[in-house]
Amino acid sequence: AQSVSQHNHHVILSEAASLELGCNYSYGGTVNLFWYVQYPGQHLQLLLKYFSGDPLVKGIKGFEAEFIKSKFSFNLRKPSVQWSDTAEYFCAVNEGDSSYKLIFGSGTRLLVRP
Amino acid sequence: SAVISQKPSRDICQRGTSLTIQCQVDSQVTMMFWYRQQPGQSLTLIATANQGSEATYESGFVIDKFPISRPNLTFSTLTVSNMSPEDSSIYLCSVDSVSGELFFGEGSRLTVL
Secondary structure, eight states: OOOEEOOOSEEEEETTOOEEEOOEEOOOSOOEEEEEEEOTTSOOEEEEEESSSOSEEEOGGGOEEEEEGGGTEEEEEESSOOGGGOEEEEEEEEOGGGOOOOEEOOOEEEEEEO | OOOEEEEOSEEEEOTTOOEEEEEEESSOOSEEEEEEEOTTSOEEEEEEEETTSOOEEOTTOOTTTSOEEEEETTEEEEEEOSOOGGGOEEEEEEEEOTTSOEEEOOOEEEEEO
16 A cells, blocks of 8 residues: 655754655556644645646645655655744655555644744 | 635534534535545545446545535535544545645544544
8 A cells, every 4th residue: 555654753843944745655647645733723725736737846835745756755855944933844745647546645744933 | 716615614523422423515526535534644546426326436435434415416414423532533525626636625534432
């Protein structure tokens, strides 16, 4: 079965530090990739997604992610985090056109200290 | 985008009782999904609810425990039956979109004593 791994469960950074959150998936076929964010007390929101094309995708709030097919990875990055980026981040994958089901990673809790 | 409202937002229930969670969407959608997020864990798909047909359950989830209704294209309910403390979770309703994105409700936080 397909699985998604997020290696960092908790990350603590100071403001202006750079961020990279790892995400690896196990499916070998065509995939669609997503990063969702959940701010404290709010619902899940889409940060960015990759379906095809340029493997470097840009999302909202200065986030970007790079799809590296050979590494089965879709890491999330931001060059300079802000206190307001404190949230939980979820990587998710579905099997391209064959499945609408999203498989989620375990999530990474990011705390940004002012 | 879709706006999804869930009720209740949270509840505390006694063991052995049942709770029905409602999900209302502000537009007509084909597919609605119910996810569970157990404490400290990721989101797990419980079932897919399509209007006019039986819900499709994922491995490990059964209709007797999690009956689902989907009476129209904007509404669905999930019932957690005969609850135990292990059912304490956040239950989330989500809908798909033409862009392939899933939109989520704010979730219903259930605590079973």
